[in-house]
Amino acid sequence: MNGQFFISLLNPGIGLLFAIAFFLLWLNRRERYVAYAAGAYTASALAFLIQDVGPVLPMELQRLPANLGFLATGVLFAAAIIKRYALPVPWRTMGVTVAVSITVFLWFLLGQPDIAARILSISIGAGIIAAMVVRALWPIDKPYLIDRVLFWVAALSALNLIIRPIVLLSLVGGFDNYVGFQQSVYWTTVQFSQAMVSIVAAISLMVAVAIDQISELRRQVDDDNLSGLLNRRGFEAQAGAALRRCIDEDRPVALMIADLDHFKSINDNHGHAVGDAIIAAFGAHVRLIGPPGMIAGRIGGEEFALLVPGAGIEAARQLAEAVRKGLAAACADRIPARLCPTTSIGIAIGAPGTSLSALMADADQALYEAKRTGRNRVRAFTPKAIRLAANGR
Numbered sequence: 001m002n003g004q005f006f007i008s009l010l011n012p013g014i015g016l017l018f019a020i021a022f023f024l025l026w027l028n029r030r031e032r033y034v035a036y037a038a039g040a041y042t043a044s045a046l047a048f049l050i051q052d053v054g055p056v057l058p059m060e061l062q063r064l065p066a067n068l069g070f071l072a073t074g075v076l077f078a079a080a081i082i083k084r085y086a087l088p089v090p091w092r093t094m095g096v097t098v099a100v101s102i103t104v105f106l107w108f109l110l111g112q113p114d115i116a117a118r119i120l121s122i123s124i125g126a127g128i129i130a131a132m133v134v135r136a137l138w139p140i141d142k143p144y145l146i147d148r149v150l151f152w153v154a155a156l157s158a159l160n161l162i163i164r165p166i167v168l169l170s171l172v173g174g175f176d177n178y179v180g181f182q183q184s185v186y187w188t189t190v191q192f193s194q195a196m197v198s199i200v201a202a203i204s205l206m207v208a209v210a211i212d213q214i215s216e217l218r219r220q221v222d223d224d225n226l227s228g229l230l231n232r233r234g235f236e237a238q239a240g241a242a243l244r245r246c247i248d249e250d251r252p253v254a255l256m257i258a259d260l261d262h263f264k265s266i267n268d269n270h271g272h273a274v275g276d277a278i279i280a281a282f283g284a285h286v287r288l289i290g291p292p293g294m295i296a297g298r299i300g301g302e303e304f305a306l307l308v309p310g311a312g313i314e315a316a317r318q319l320a321e322a323v324r325k326g327l328a329a330a331c332a333d334r335i336p337a338r339l340c341p342t343t344s345i346g347i348a349i350g351a352p353g354t355s356l357s358a359l360m361a362d363a364d365q366a367l368y369e370a371k372r373t374g375r376n377r378v379r380a381f382t383p384k385a386i387r388l389a390a391n392g393r
Contacts, residue, residue, distance in 0.1 A: 010195050015045030018202040033083035037205055040076035043069045067122045071098045074126040078133045081150055087136050094129050101125025119165050127161030130154050146207045153201050224298040227283030235297025239307040240356045246309050253350040254316035256306040257363040261342045261375040263302040277334040278341050285330035289322050313349055320345040320378040342376035
């Protein structure tokens with residue numbers, strides 16, 4: 001066995017290793033994009049094995065399944081990255097690209113044999129598929145470093161697949177047969193560049209899977225499943241950070257605390273299932289009408305808090321009234337028809353130096369005033385006037 005044989009096993013070994021790794025990840029996290037990644041590395045391993053190690057068929061027909069495997073690798077890896085962002089996978093466009101590439105490949109395999117043209121047909125097809133990832137990811141937000149890494153992995157893969165064969169083939173010329181091709185500088189660069197791309201892409205996607213897992217665990221810790229809003233811990237963490245940013249940027253910020261009226265009697269008279277339905281409807285109602293950037297949480301049994309960065313008193317009052325007036329309609333198809341739930345809401349506006357706890361205390365005081373004056377209403381916090389002592393008193 002010579003060194004060339006061991007080099008030929010490099011990419012199948014890498015592909016098989018990462019295929020197993022992604023399969024094990026999929027067993028733990030049943031996300032479709034993880035399964036696509038496992039399929040991509042399986043296809044890569046099989047393609048390189050057929051290309052470099054498999055038996056030679058008449059008319060070099062073993063090249064057809066090998067290159068189908070290379071294109072399948074590109075399709076599945078593109079699907080893995082795109083699906084990770086919950087974007088629509090362009091299956092039809094990728095299918096057309098594969099069909100055109102294979103048609104051109106077959107022509108230059110059986111009709112007018114030309115190894116260089118076959119290389120270009122498959123490489124450019126795979127490069128176009130990688131470019132589809134770039135196009136899909138270009139307009140979306142990339143909050144983590146790994147998101148930008150995945151974008152650039154796809155971009156560099158597209159450039160590598162399209163430009164590298166054109167440049168190298170123009171320098172080394174064509175190939176008379178596959179023996180010369182597999183011993184050429186070109187195929188050596190393919191072996192090593194593909195190995196590097198495979199490793200970087202796999203590690204990047206594994207890091208992305210880990211980040212998704214951490215984010216899901218954080219959501220489980222911070223979210224309230226019944227209302228679909230944050231729980232108290234999650235609300236205080238996010239609202240506190242947003243409040244500090246607003247104060248630092250000298251932007252207004254409003255906090256509302258809402259409490260469902262007579263909630264205990266609803267549970268006692270109609271059952272906890274009805275009470276739960278009202279809480280769920282309140283959460284859905286708030287998510288539907290709340291402005292972008294609003295942070296909403298269920299901070300107690302029937303008590304909710306909404307923090308709206310950038311909102312002054314009038315905007316906060318309008319939102320609070322919309323929440324109050326729309327609650328009954330939001331609950332209509334979930335609870336008995338004779339039941340008409342209401343809510344009382346207190347509003348407080350942030351001031352320089354205000355902490356979240358102080359702002360919540362002010363909003364809670366306004367909520368108490370709404371309850372005291374009859375419930376099913378909105379009240380804003382008004383600081384009590386400070387009486388100055390007169391001379392002689």
